[in-house]
Amino acid sequence: MERMLLAAREMWRSKLATMGLALFLAIAAAGVAAPVLIPASVVRDVKFAARLTPPDAEHWFGTDDFGRDLFSMVLLAASLDLRVAVTVVAAAAVIGVLLGALAGLVRRLDEPLMRITDIFLSIPSLVLAMAIASVLGRSIENVSIALIFVSWPIYCRLMRGQVLSEKEKPYVRALRTLGVGPTRMIVRHLVPNTLFPVLARAPADAGLALITLAALSYIGFGPGPYVPEWGSLVAAGQAYIFQAPWLVISPGAAIFLTSLSLNLLGDWARDRFDPRLRS
Amino acid sequence: MVDGADRAVVLEVADLCVELGIGGTWVRALDDVSLTIHRGETLGLVGESGSGKSLTALSVARLLPDNARVVRGSVRLLGEDVLAKGARELDRMRARSVAFIFQNPTTYLNPVLTVGRQVAELFELNPELLDSAEGIGRWSRRELGRQAWRKSIEYLGLVKIPDPERIVTQYPFELSGGMQQRVVIAMALARRPDLIIADEITTALDVTIQAQILSLLSELRRSIGMTLLLITHDMGIVAQLADRVAVMYSGRVVEVADARSLFRDAQHPYSKALLETVPTIHGSRAVFRPIPGSMPALTDAPAGCRFHPRCAYVLPECSSVTPLALRTGPGHTVACHRYEAPAG
Amino acid sequence: MTREPLLAVDRLVKHFPLRSGLFGKSAASVRAVDGLDFRIQPGETFGLVGESGCGKSTVALLLVKLLEATSGRIQFAGRDLAGMRRGALKEFRRAVQIVFQDPYGSLDPRQTIRSALMEPLLTLRVAAGRAEARETVVRCTALVGLDAEILARLPHELSGGQRQRVVIARALAVAPRFIVLDEPTSSVDVSVQAQILSLLEDLKRQQGLTYLVISHNLVAIRALSDVVAVMYLGRIVEMAESAELFAHPAHPYSAALISAIPVPDPEAPRVAALAKGDVPSPVRVPPGCRYHPRCPYAESVCRQEDPPLIELRQGHHAACHFPGVAGLVSGGLTA
Numbered sequence: 020m021e022r023m024l025l026a027a028r029e030m031w032r033s034k035l036a037t038m039g040l041a042l043f044l045a046i047a048a049a050g051v052a053a054p055v056l057i058p059a060s061v062v063r064d065v066k067f068a069a070r071l072t073p074p075d076a077e078h079w080f081g082t083d084d085f086g087r088d089l090f091s092m093v094l095l096a097a098s099l100d101l102r103v104a105v106t107v108v109a110a111a112a113v114i115g116v117l118l119g120a121l122a123g124l125v126r127r128l129d130e131p132l133m134r135i136t137d138i139f140l141s142i143p144s145l146v147l148a149m150a151i152a153s154v155l156g157r158s159i160e161n162v163s164i165a166l167i168f169v170s171w172p173i174y175c176r177l178m179r180g181q182v183l184s185e186k187e188k189p190y191v192r193a194l195r196t197l198g199v200g201p202t203r204m205i206v207r208h209l210v211p212n213t214l215f216p217v218l219a220r221a222p223a224d225a226g227l228a229l230i231t232l233a234a235l236s237y238i239g240f241g242p243g244p245y246v247p248e249w250g251s252l253v254a255a256g257q258a259y260i261f262q263a264p265w266l267v268i269s270p271g272a273a274i275f276l277t278s279l280s281l282n283l284l285g286d287w288a289r290d291r292f293d294p295r296l297r298s
Numbered sequence: 299m300v301d302g303a304d305r306a307v308v309l310e311v312a313d314l315c316v317e318l319g320i321g322g323t324w325v326r327a328l329d330d331v332s333l334t335i336h337r338g339e340t341l342g343l344v345g346e347s348g349s350g351k352s353l354t355a356l357s358v359a360r361l362l363p364d365n366a367r368v369v370r371g372s373v374r375l376l377g378e379d380v381l382a383k384g385a386r387e388l389d390r391m392r393a394r395s396v397a398f399i400f401q402n403p404t405t406y407l408n409p410v411l412t413v414g415r416q417v418a419e420l421f422e423l424n425p426e427l428l429d430s431a432e433g434i435g436r437w438s439r440r441e442l443g444r445q446a447w448r449k450s451i452e453y454l455g456l457v458k459i460p461d462p463e464r465i466v467t468q469y470p471f472e473l474s475g476g477m478q479q480r481v482v483i484a485m486a487l488a489r490r491p492d493l494i495i496a497d498e499i500t501t502a503l504d505v506t507i508q509a510q511i512l513s514l515l516s517e518l519r520r521s522i523g524m525t526l527l528l529i530t531h532d533m534g535i536v537a538q539l540a541d542r543v544a545v546m547y548s549g550r551v552v553e554v555a556d557a558r559s560l561f562r563d564a565q566h567p568y569s570k571a572l573l574e575t576v577p578t579i580h581g582s583r584a585v586f587r588p589i590p591g592s593m594p595a596l597t598d599a600p601a602g603c604r605f606h607p608r609c610a611y612v613l614p615e616c617s618s619v620t621p622l623a624l625r626t627g628p629g630h631t632v633a634c635h636r637y638e639a640p641a642g
Numbered sequence: 643m644t645r646e647p648l649l650a651v652d653r654l655v656k657h658f659p660l661r662s663g664l665f666g667k668s669a670a671s672v673r674a675v676d677g678l679d680f681r682i683q684p685g686e687t688f689g690l691v692g693e694s695g696c697g698k699s700t701v702a703l704l705l706v707k708l709l710e711a712t713s714g715r716i717q718f719a720g721r722d723l724a725g726m727r728r729g730a731l732k733e734f735r736r737a738v739q740i741v742f743q744d745p746y747g748s749l750d751p752r753q754t755i756r757s758a759l760m761e762p763l764l765t766l767r768v769a770a771g772r773a774e775a776r777e778t779v780v781r782c783t784a785l786v787g788l789d790a791e792i793l794a795r796l797p798h799e800l801s802g803g804q805r806q807r808v809v810i811a812r813a814l815a816v817a818p819r820f821i822v823l824d825e826p827t828s829s830v831d832v833s834v835q836a837q838i839l840s841l842l843e844d845l846k847r848q849q850g851l852t853y854l855v856i857s858h859n860l861v862a863i864r865a866l867s868d869v870v871a872v873m874y875l876g877r878i879v880e881m882a883e884s885a886e887l888f889a890h891p892a893h894p895y896s897a898a899l900i901s902a903i904p905v906p907d908p909e910a911p912r913v914a915a916l917a918k919g920d921v922p923s924p925v926r927v928p929p930g931c932r933y934h935p936r937c938p939y940a941e942s943v944c945r946q947e948d949p950p951l952i953e954l955r956q957g958h959h960a961a962c963h964f965p966g967v968a969g970l971v972s973g974g975l976t977a
Contacts, residue, residue, distance in 0.1 A: 198766040
């Protein structure tokens, strides 16, 4: 607890990190509030008469090609995108860290696990996600699964590396002479010392997951026009880019700002926790 | 050899004050440091970690860290003020007038060049060091390279590297720590500098190798008349190599004397304690006399004499008044209130 | 009048195979420890001296069962270390402790000092409960001369001297009988070294301990040890009572080590018993006497035959074909 307060105070000192945090919280608030404040019917509320109107007092972001209020769509999409990004990274981190710890601790599992991660890492993430999504089908859940498949290997690699190097540290040897057995060593010593640096990647990774999700939707592997998602909004607006540029600008800006805030947070976390960067 | 008053002064540091920016405040790391080194002399600068001896050495070539600033004082190398020099002059000074030898030779040598190449490079960049009878200007690039190579073998022999023709083709990682340090010494000598600064050069070496290096330095001192600033924490090394000794504590010079006088009659309580704290291996089983307490952090420096909290001879004024350096004998100065003439 | 030794080492060998060749078959090995025999009596301080590559750190690891020997036998209080299992192993870990060279590295950077000191009490079941453990921790902290307020700190907040004391306290916490001290003075300053040595002496007397001190620092060894063994390339080349060894070193390597120490006296005569060349690698052990390439007194027999460790006088052993050739005389050092 004390350590978290110390971390919070440190974050306050870094202006960029604070900005990133503030931005992220604002977007997250919007994402949380949106499904509550905005009725889901907006998505199906097709009004062809009002289509492609520019931003005005009634429609702050204008309307899309179905006549739907773009502001509502973008906010609803925030809820979805953030949820997916966070869930994907959380799941990928858990899986990756567990497998990575296993690889680092059990020598016999190291080779096979590393070769599996090699396979996943050798395929460009977008292509891999596309392949999985096309097999499983176009739904937000399946796209999430695809993204988890793409994200876990890096955590596995990192955790394995950290565990391997931590194991060789002198204090591990010293603790063995003090009667510390393997279970206690792993749980009370190795994991706390290795976990935080690895998890420092997570915020930046969430930003990446977000962009990959948007990209997938953009190229058509996403959930479709009736599920509001920033990427698909950009894709839909692309056809009208000269007539109604606001269709592309608002969701695009949303993607940019969210991944920016996550990256700022991620940079701060990495500077703070990554032992390799420590002098 | 003892009284250097009639010989040329190579280095003169006067009242040098250097501050370091630590944790948002400026901390006095060097406080009124004054040293003099004459030509052909070896000055031993003794102190423990945190005493400021390495910082003093770096100040000589203005190789201070980014968070350091010189507040006051002067550093004169051959009469010229180092602190006032421009960038190009400084580079030239660092290349030709001062040579450093540090503790870890591995980090000093370029791992991707052979040892011979590194020494030869010095000569190729500064052909005047080759001092050949034939005008150097008439040499081709190839001839210069050959002469440089020959000279580097010669210098490796000078530092007693066995089989220098073979060693010249090896990479640093193929050599032991002792050999690497000899190469670094050769590179320092090759520049024919006015001053060589050696900072804890044997600390990382095994004791028998250290003995070889010290023996080499001893010989070189006699044969080529090196002017050496020898920085160490080991009183034994100082006894073996130094003509004069300066003792530093917590950023200040507390005593300066010639080696014999210091060992026979150390005056500052810290110098005395330092000499007594190391148990000797000869005679009967050792008696430890540890100095109580520890050297204060720079941010926590005591007022007055910085050693007073640990001093067995502390006087009332020691905790408030900083002692000035007093001359207590020929070439012997001490910064301690005990040696002040009584008032009135 | 031989009492039962606390530690008995016989023909101890530890080789580390080097992988080379297409199928990883070992062609050569690092002969870190190549046949060691010695005894440590209860209450004694046994000093093990040598330079890098001599194998002394490997000996430390073998004695505390962090490494298994390639061959040979180590007995503690009469029990063979090999094949010790659960109960006996726990008992062993309580009785035999080690203080490593790098005190900062020996502490988990995320653990408070209190937690680090309490841990062995819990894992080795020395304390009946947390309350008793806490008391023991406070007591041990005082024993090593540290203030109780450091217990709440993290390792990086302490000075080098303080950390060294903390790891000593941690070893003491389980009330051991025997402590291996691996380079106890190497990571601290000269003035702190004296404090640590002084502390170790006091603790030994108060707690009735037996020490094995490993160091390349002969001054520290001389100061602490009753018996000293000099190691070179995995073997003991000389072993004697401390005063005897430093006054009359029989093996040329011991003489070289002793005379290599710079004496803090400018008037002292300079010695010439220097070892030639570099410290060798334990991968390529020279034939015959392993010291012969560096020995200024080597003869042809030295290049061919490996001299055994024999007892020259009561308690003084040396492995040399010409013991005493370095000609060092008691009290002074002349070539």
